Structures are given as C-alpha cells and as structure tokens.
Amino acid sequence: MSERRAAISGIGQSQVGRRLGRDPMELTLDACLDAIADAGLDRRDIDGLATYPGGWFGPRGFSGPGIPELQDALRLNLSWYAGGPELPGQLGSVIEAITAVGAGLATHVLCFRTVWESTAQGAGGRSGIGASAGGDGAGFRASGILEWTLPYGAASAAVWIALYAQRHMHEYGTTREQLAQIALTARRNAARNPKAIYREPLTLDDYLAARMISTPFCLYDCDVPADGATAVVVSRADRVRDLRRPPLRVEAVGSALRGRPSWDQFEDLTTMAMRDAGAMLWQRTDLRPRHVDVAELYDGFSFLALAWIEALGFCARGEGGAFVEGGANIALEGELPLNTHGGQLSAGRLHGYGFLHEAALQLWGEGGARQVAGDPRVAVAAAGGGPLAGCLLLVRD
Amino acid sequence: MRSVVSTLPRPDFRVLPLVTERNAHFWTGGAHGELRFLRCRACRHWIHPPSPICAVCLSRDLAVEAASGRARVASYTVNHQRWIPGFEPPYVVALVEIEEQPSLRLTTNLVRCALEDVRIDMPVRVCFEERDGVWIPLFEPDTETGR
Numbered sequence: 001m002s003e004r005r006a007a008i009s010g011i012g013q014s015q016v017g018r019r020l021g022r023d024p025m026e027l028t029l030d031a032c033l034d035a036i037a038d039a040g041l042d043r044r045d046i047d048g049l050a051t052y053p054g055g056w057f058g059p060r061g062f063s064g065p066g067i068p069e070l071q072d073a074l075r076l077n078l079s080w081y082a083g084g085p086e087l088p089g090q091l092g093s094v095i096e097a098i099t100a101v102g103a104g105l106a107t108h109v110l111c112f113r114t115v116w117e118s119t120a121q122g123a124g125g126r127s128g129i130g131a132s133a134g135g136d137g138a139g140f141r142a143s144g145i146l147e148w149t150l151p152y153g154a155a156s157a158a159v160w161i162a163l164y165a166q167r168h169m170h171e172y173g174t175t176r177e178q179l180a181q182i183a184l185t186a187r188r189n190a191a192r193n194p195k196a197i198y199r200e201p202l203t204l205d206d207y208l209a210a211r212m213i214s215t216p217f218c219l220y221d222c223d224v225p226a227d228g229a230t231a232v233v234v235s236r237a238d239r240v241r242d243l244r245r246p247p248l249r250v251e252a253v254g255s256a257l258r259g260r261p262s263w264d265q266f267e268d269l270t271t272m273a274m275r276d277a278g279a280m281l282w283q284r285t286d287l288r289p290r291h292v293d294v295a296e297l298y299d300g301f302s303f304l305a306l307a308w309i310e311a312l313g314f315c316a317r318g319e320g321g322a323f324v325e326g327g328a329n330i331a332l333e334g335e336l337p338l339n340t341h342g343g344q345l346s347a348g349r350l351h352g353y354g355f356l357h358e359a360a361l362q363l364w365g366e367g368g369a370r371q372v373a374g375d376p377r378v379a380v381a382a383a384g385g386g387p388l389a390g391c392l393l394l395v396r397d
Numbered sequence: 398m399r400s401v402v403s404t405l406p407r408p409d410f411r412v413l414p415l416v417t418e419r420n421a422h423f424w425t426g427g428a429h430g431e432l433r434f435l436r437c438r439a440c441r442h443w444i445h446p447p448s449p450i451c452a453v454c455l456s457r458d459l460a461v462e463a464a465s466g467r468a469r470v471a472s473y474t475v476n477h478q479r480w481i482p483g484f485e486p487p488y489v490v491a492l493v494e495i496e497e498q499p500s501l502r503l504t505t506n507l508v509r510c511a512l513e514d515v516r517i518d519m520p521v522r523v524c525f526e527e528r529d530g531v532w533i534p535l536f537e538p539d540t541e542t543g544r
Contacts, residue, residue, distance in 0.1 A: 125479075128478075128480025128481050129480075141412075141413055141415035142415060143414070146412075147414040147446075148504055149504050150412040150481075151413060151533050152504055152533075153411075153476060153484045153486075153488055154504050155484075156478070159474055159480075160504075162474035163473065163491075163504075167472040167517065211477065212477045213476075213477060214475070214478060215476075217474075269472055269492070
C-alpha cells in the first residue's frame with residue numbers, strides 16, 4: 001500500500017490552554033517550528049504544507065492561519081500544498097500529505113491545525129451555530145446542512161450526536177455509566193499530562209450529577225474548547241534514516257465515505273462514517289486490532305470514542321458499552337489504553353490533531369507519567385464524527 | 398429527570414431556512430397542511446434533501462408529492478442548553494422516519510408531548526408552525542394510529 005512510503009518524522013505543539021489571548025499565528029508558528037526541529041529538519045527541507053480546515057474557516061476561533069500565510073511567514077519552497085475542509089475528517093489533511101509523499105510530490109510535508117475557540121468564546125458560554133441569528137442577525141437564513149437543523153434549535157454537534165448516542169442506547173442497552181468511562185478515563189490520564197486543561201479528579205458521581213446538555217450527554221460528555229496549535233511532519237519513508245527520530249511508518253489509512261454524508265440521513269443511527277473508514281483501515285494491512293498498543297480516538301463527544309472503538313473492531317458492533325464498562329480495558333494499563341493524554345474531553349479540543357500528536361509521543365516513549373508500558377509499537381489515531389472520519393495506523397519498526 | 402409538563406410552546410424566535418426554488422415545496426407545503434417532498438416518477442423514491450436527480454435510478458423526472466405526514470421517532474434528545482437566544486430549552490429534537498420510506502428522516506421538534514413521554518419508535522404526525530411565510534414541519538404524538 002502506497003501509504004507505507006510515508007512516515008511521521010516529527011511533532012510539535014504550542015502552549016495549550018483556556019483563553020490564552022495569543023495571536024493564532026504565533027501559536028501556529030510555535031507548533032510548526034517545534035515539529036520541524038523535532039524531526040531534525042530545517043525549514044528549507046519542508047517542501048509540502050497541509051492543513052485542516054484552511055485559513056480562518058468557520059466560526060471565530062475554529063481555525064487560524066492558512067497555507068499562504070504560513071508559506072509566507074516561513075518563506076517555504078513548496079512543491080505541493082493543500083488546505084481545506086472537505087476531507088476525511090481533521091486528519092484527512094494528514095492523509096492528503098501521506099498521499100502526496102507516496103506520489104513523490106513532496107519529501108517533507110508540514111501538517112498543522114490551529115484552534116483558538118476558547119479565546120474566541122471569551123467569558124460567555126459555548127454558543128450554538130447560528131446563535132447570532134437572534135438580535136442583530138435576525139435577517140439570517142439557514143442554508144446548506146444547517147437548513148435542516150437550525151430551525152429546530154439543533155444548533156450544535158452536541159445535539160446531532162446525542163441522537164446517535166440515544167439510538168445506540170436503545171438498540172444495544174448502552175448506559176450512561178458505561179459512556180461515563182470515556183470521560184473518567186480521559187480525566188485520569190489528563191492528571192498525568194501537565195499540558196491538559198482539566199486535571200482534577202472526576203468521579204462517576206460527579207459525572208452523573210452534572211448538568212445535562214442534550215440527553216444523554218451531560219457537561220462531561222462534551223469536549224473543552226481550547227487555544228493551541230499542533231503540527232506533524234510527514235516524510236518520505238526512504239528519506240528519514242538520518243533524521244533525529246526513529247520514523248513512525250504509516251501502516252494503513254482509512255478515508256472511506258460510503259453512507260450518506262449527512263448528520264441525519266446516515267442509514268445506521270448507531271454508527272457514522274467512521275464505520276467505513278475503520279473497516280478500510282484493516283483492509284489495507286495484515287495487522288489486526290489485537291496488535292494495537294495505544295488508541296487515540298476522537299472524543300469531541302464521549303460517544304464518538306465509543307463509536308470509534310466499535311468501528312475499528314476493538315469489540316463487536318454494539319458491544320462498545322460493555323467493552324468500556326468499569327474502565328479497565330481502556331485504562332493506561334489496560335488492554336487498549338485510550339486517549340492517554342486526556343483526549344479533547346480533558347486535555348482540550350485541539351480538533352483531531354491532538355490524537356495524532358499523542359500517538360506519536362507514545363510510540364517514541366515520551367509520554368512521561370502517562371507513558372504506556374511495554375514499549376508500544378503500534379498506535380491508531382482517528383478523528384471525526386458524523387460524516388467526517390479519517391484514521392491512521394502507525395508502526396515503529 | 399425533572400418533569401416538564403409540555404414541550405415547546407411556540408418559541409420567541411426560530412432560525413428560518415433560506416427558501417429557494419428548490420426547497421420551497423418543503424417549507425411552504427404546510428400552507429396546504431401537507432408534508433411535501435420531491436418524488437421520482439420513475440421508481441417512486443422519495444427524495445430528501447431536495448436534489449435534481451433521483452439517487453436510486455438517476456431519473457430526473459421528479460415531481461412534488463405530499464406524504465401522509467405520519468412518521469416514527471427513530472431517535473430523540475432532550476436539549477437543555479440554550480444555543481440560540483429566544484429558542485429556550487428544554488425542548489425535544491427528534492429524528493423521525495416517514496411512514497412511506499423510513500430511510501427518509503427529518504430532524505424536527507416534538508410538540509404537545511411531555512418530555513418524559515417521548516419514546517423511540519413512538520408514532521407521530523406532522524403539524525406546522527408558520528413564521529414569515531415559512532411553514533416549519535413539527536411532529537406531535539399520533540394517537541389515532543394506535544400502533
């Protein structure tokens with residue numbers, strides 16, 4: 001498979017936190033220069049650039065600078081670049097870079113993702129999509145996918161994904177106590193991550209007593225908006241031998257979209273596009289789910305991580321609740337250490353890239369107090385919910 | 398969960414859709430008391446969201462047709478967060494599957510139903526809320542079908 005011509009050679013991350021008030025370009029530069037140095041490269045070596053979802057896209061704080069700004073700031077000599085939102089999830093931008101490297105269009109591609117949603121949110125609560133439609137924005141009319149949801153107050157992915165979680169509970173008997181384990185595990189791991197946003201202990205009682213957002217989701221089922229930038233360098237696997245790090249080979253990717261690309265028309269209400277991306281990943285490798293040492297799975301909402309666990313075949317369809325029950329399987333010392341940095345639920349919503357960063361860190365044995373024991377060599381990183389899904393299987397040989 | 402007598406009286410504010418030539422049948426069918434969709438005249442597939450082609454048989458011979466308005470709750474959530482000023486929680490957001498073609502779903506609000514009485518699989522029927530010439534399809538318990 002051509003993705004094996006690519007490897008992760010370096011990672012970088014800016015300061016991460018709440019309401020940092022820092023220029024998103026500065027965060028981006030911090031992460032990107034960190035990643036280039038981490039790989040043992042110089043900026044003159046970077047000949048490819050990829051980002052999701054492109055510059056200043058979406059609501060305020062959802063993205064930072066795009067390709068042209070970064071190219072200009074660092075005066076990069078690019079042979080290839082791509083930035084945009086219509087990809088297999090947030091990590092789709094990394095999959096694009098892998099594809100470009102495999103095709104010989106670039107040698108070292110810098111991939112980055114910047115968010116500053118916490119600063120953008122300010123002191124107020126988390127607002128809905130189209131929240132400004134009231135008051136000053138009274139003339140606003142919803143179109144595109146929002147046409148079918150905003151008139152009903154379904155103004156957040158929390159609502160859209162809650163509908164899937166509820167259906168999963170209905171069909172398979174999944175419980176809130178089971179779902180809670182995704183959040184509680186993330187918090188336990190975050191306590192060992194100095195960069196995580198929420199590190200204080202969280203109990204099942206705290207979880208069950210928290211205010212509801214959109215049933216069955218309570219506050220702790222929803223990730224925490226953050227400021228921060230993350231970067232990774234994707235390199236040609238035959239050009240990494242002299243670099244600083246042992247390369248992390250891209251063993252397989254999943255990028256499929258086979259169902260309807262919609263939050264409400266997808267045929268199966270207990271899974272999402274991740275079903276097909278996950279299946280595709282295993283079709284491209286001889287490795288099996290039992291070989292995975294670390295799983296970093298998107299948890300923008302707790303249920304998404306559970307759905308990824310099923311989609312990637314770590315348990316059978318519908319058995320995600322039983323798999324995470326009690327938390328033993330997904331604990332740091334468990335069979336499938338999950339979201340070892342604290343996930344987006346506790347470490348902060350770095351929007352997909354945080355999972356890849358953590359997967360690489362674990363494979364390099366640099367997880368510090370949260371390092372998975374036993375010299376992990378195989379990690380999966382996955383991101384996306386609803387119609388967005390992309391995943392990568394990384395191997396340190 | 399605390400009991401709330403009724404869900405969603407007419408909210409002070411709703412975000413309205415941008416009505417265009419392509420979707421007007423859906424957003425104004427309520428003026429005639431009808432839940433209207435495009436339907437393929439060749440293979441009879443109901444099409445939603447509106448598209449100029451039937452995704453099943455690729456026919457472009459489509460016509461607007463009224464569905465019965467009867468549906469079934471495929472999933473729901475009781476929303477407690479105030480996302481949009483003027484659209485005050487709690488309220489029920491549901492996914493309903495229309496009787497004629499369950500694969501066709503609508504995101505909607507359930508009305509005239511206590512929050513604690515909402516169930517997956519419950520039969521519902523369409524009703525409408527008019528604002529500025531837009532007829533928003535909503536759903537209420539269908540007590541007549543007795544299913």
